[in-house]
Structure formats: structure tokens, C-alpha cells
Amino acid sequence: MAKHILIVGSGSVGKRHAANLAALGCTISAMDPHPRRISEMAAETEVVGAFDSIAEALHVEKTFDGVVIASPPKFHVDQAIEALQAGIPVLLEKPVSPDLEAAERLASVVKSTGVPLLLGYTWRWWPPLNQVRSMLADDAIGTLRHVRFVMSAHLADWHPWENVQDWFMASRDLGGGALLDESHWVDLALWLFGSPKSVIARIEKISDLQVETDDNVDMMLVYENGLRVSIHLDLYGRPHQKTIRFSGEGGTILWTDSPNRVSISHDATPGEDGWQETDYTCERNEMFVEVAKEFLGVVDGAAVNSCTISDGVGVLEVLEAARRSSTEDRTVEMSPV
Numbered sequence: 001m002a003k004h005i006l007i008v009g010s011g012s013v014g015k016r017h018a019a020n021l022a023a024l025g026c027t028i029s030a031m032d033p034h035p036r037r038i039s040e041m042a043a044e045t046e047v048v049g050a051f052d053s054i055a056e057a058l059h060v061e062k063t064f065d066g067v068v069i070a071s072p073p074k075f076h077v078d079q080a081i082e083a084l085q086a087g088i089p090v091l092l093e094k095p096v097s098p099d100l101e102a103a104e105r106l107a108s109v110v111k112s113t114g115v116p117l118l119l120g121y122t123w124r125w126w127p128p129l130n131q132v133r134s135m136l137a138d139d140a141i142g143t144l145r146h147v148r149f150v151m152s153a154h155l156a157d158w159h160p161w162e163n164v165q166d167w168f169m170a171s172r173d174l175g176g177g178a179l180l181d182e183s184h185w186v187d188l189a190l191w192l193f194g195s196p197k198s199v200i201a202r203i204e205k206i207s208d209l210q211v212e213t214d215d216n217v218d219m220m221l222v223y224e225n226g227l228r229v230s231i232h233l234d235l236y237g238r239p240h241q242k243t244i245r246f247s248g249e250g251g252t253i254l255w256t257d258s259p260n261r262v263s264i265s266h267d268a269t270p271g272e273d274g275w276q277e278t279d280y281t282c283e284r285n286e287m288f289v290e291v292a293k294e295f296l297g298v299v300d301g302a303a304v305n306s307c308t309i310s311d312g313v314g315v316l317e318v319l320e321a322a323r324r325s326s327t328e329d330r331t332v333e334m335s336p337v
């Protein structure tokens with residue numbers, strides 16, 4: 001029988017999950033406090049039930065096999081807890097929550113209910129980044145010394161159908177801003193290298209964007225083994241850039257989102273053939289399809305593999321340390337794990 005999935009939050013990513021899960025054979029219902037959003041979803045994907053609160057959805061329809069939470073971050077934890085307490089597996093969009101305390105509360109509910117939760121830091125499912133991860137594990141560039149993440153993209157280009165001011169990204173209360181929304185890149189640093197020893201950060205609002213949230217983050221993660229990871233996030237850059245440069249003593253690996261490529265060189269001054277380049281043809285939606293497939297496996301009883309609630313709590317520990325570093329203008333030591 002088709003699995004019945006409730007999508008909570010029928011905005012941009014909610015519609016994407018709905019379409020992907022429907023293509024994988026699921027029946028879709030939707031919850032959103034703004035009925036227009038559900039009508040927009042229904043124009044693309046068949047929606048059998050429409051609700052304006054998760055409590056109503058769970059009360060009326062007792063047969064959901066899974067719940068996808070794609071609302072603004074402020075609502076993630078309480079909504080995930082409602083689903084878990086009803087015994088329904090959850091796919092939760094990132095970040096877990098705007099703050100660490102709420103994320104820890106959710107982690108304890110995942111533990112006490114034993115109901116699974118898969119977290120959607122979707123770049124973990126991106127084939128080129130998995131390739132880089134295995135190259136690093138194979139010591140392809142010798143001892144790694146420095147990594148530089150850059151994510152720069154003007155916010156007005158993300159959702160061209162709405163004003164930036166009307167979107168949760170403009171609101172501190174709803175959980176917008178570069179640090180939280182682009183915590184993808186902190187997650188990838190933890191996925192690749194584990195927890196840092198200390199964090200130094202500046203989190204600021206420096207552009208002309210009409211938002212009350214941060215639009216510029218510069219962070220350095222310092223590791224016990226001497227590795228330095230620098231992360232730059234901004235919401236004003238054009239052309240957009242998503243790149244990671246890994247510098248080892250024996251060479252460099254460069255990942256770029258556009259072009260969709262992984263390059264490696266061991267040369268001091270690489271000429272035309274000095275970089276070995278691997279080009280990929282995967283498209284952005286494929287990572288969401290892979291997440292959806294893993295989630296349907298979890299609904300069927302498989303373990304949560306790629307991204308767990310503990311991973312999400314780990315990200316928020318770094319974000320809290322970064323906030324403290326920025327406010328107090330100092331290096332913040334992470335507690336040993």
C-alpha cells in the first residue's frame with residue numbers, strides 16, 4: 001500500500017519533498033497555516049488532506065506513515081515532538097532548531113520514544129562531496145592543514161517569487177539568517193573532521209539587505225591535530241559561490257558547486273594539465289530524492305544512517321560557541337566529547 005506522508009510547511013522545500021515522495025509512490029497530505037501554500041503544492045502534486053495545524057492533522061488522520069517537517073526553524077522541535085509522540089517517524093529539515101537547548105530537548109524525545117528521526121543536512125547525500133570524503137580518507141593530499149569553505153549567495157535570488165522581508169530568512173524570531181540557514185557547511189565540517197577544539201567567529205549584519213538577521217559569518221574551527229577550518233557565509237554575494245578548498249602538505253583538493261566538479265593537484269604551479277578534474281552531472285534535486293529514499297527506508301524499519309539528531313545537536317553546539325565568540329570577542333573552547 002502507498003505510504004501516506006504528511007508534509008508540515010508547504011513552502012519551497014516542502015513542495016520539493018512532496019513532489020519527490022509522490023514520485024516514489026507516496027500519498028501526500030499537507031499542513032500549512034497559509035492555505036495558499038497548500039493550493040500551490042496541490043497544483044504540482046496531488047494532496048489528499050489539507051490541514052492548518054499539525055495537531056489537527058494528527059487528530060483527524062491517524063494513519064500517517066511519516067511526517068516531513070519543512071516549516072521555519074522556530075517550529076521544528078515542537079512539531080517533531082508531536083509527530084514522534086504519536087509514534088510517527090520524522091524527516092526534519094535543517095537546522096534542528098534556532099537554539100541548542102530545544103535541539104537537546106528533541107534529542108531526548110527521540111531517545112525516550114524510540115521513534116526514528118532523519119535530519120536533512122542534504123549535502124551529505126551529494127556524490128561529489130562523498131567522493132572528496134573518500135579521497136581525504138585515502139590520504140590523497142597528505143596531512144591536511146587548512147580547509148576553506150565559502151558560501152556566498154544573494155538572498156534576493158533564492159526565492160524570486162517573494163520579497164526577502166516576507167520570508168522567514170529575514171526574521172530572527174523564526175530562525176533565519178546566514179549562520180542558521182547555512183549551517184550546512186558547519187555540518188559538513190563536522191561530517192568530514194569531527195568536533196573542533198575551539199571556535200572563533202564574527203556573526204554580523206553588514207549588507208543593505210532588508211533583514212534583521214545576520215548576513216555575514218566568518219568562523220574558524222581549530223582542531224586538536226592542528227587543522228584549521230575557515231568558514232565564510234554571506235547572503236549578499238553575486239555571482240553565487242559554493243566552494244571548499246582542502247590544503248594538504250602533499251596537494252590540494254578543490255570542490256566547486258558550479259562548475260559541478262572535484263579537482264586535485266599535487267603540483268606547485270599547475271599548468272593546463274596540472275589539475276585532474278572530475279566533472280559531475282548530478283542535479284540539486286537528486287540529493288533530496290536520496291534523502292526521501294533513505295526516509296522511506298527508515299519508515300520501513302531501517303536505521304537512520306546518514307544524518308541523525310545527534311549530528312544536528314553537534315552543529316548547534318558549534319553555532320552556540322560561534323555566537324558566544326562573536327558577542328564576547330574571544331576564542332571559545334568546545335567541551336570535550
Ligand SMILES: NC(=O)c1ccc[n+]([C@@H]2O[C@H](COP(=O)([O-])OP(=O)(O)OC[C@H]3O[C@@H](n4cnc5c(N)ncnc54)[C@H](O)[C@@H]3O)[C@@H](O)[C@H]2O)c1
Binds near residue numbers: 014120
Ligand atoms: N536541505 C536543504 O537544502 C533545504 C533547502 C531549503 C530549505 N530548507 C529548510 O527548510 C525549511 C523551510 O524553508 P523554505 O525555504 O521551504 O521556506 P518557505 O518560507 O518557502 O516555506 C516555509 C513554509 O512554512 C509555512 N509555515 C509558517 N509557519 C508554519 C507553521 N507554524 N507550521 C507549518 N508551516 C508553517 C509557511 O507558510 C511556508 O509555506 C527551513 O528550515 C530551511 O532551512 C532546507
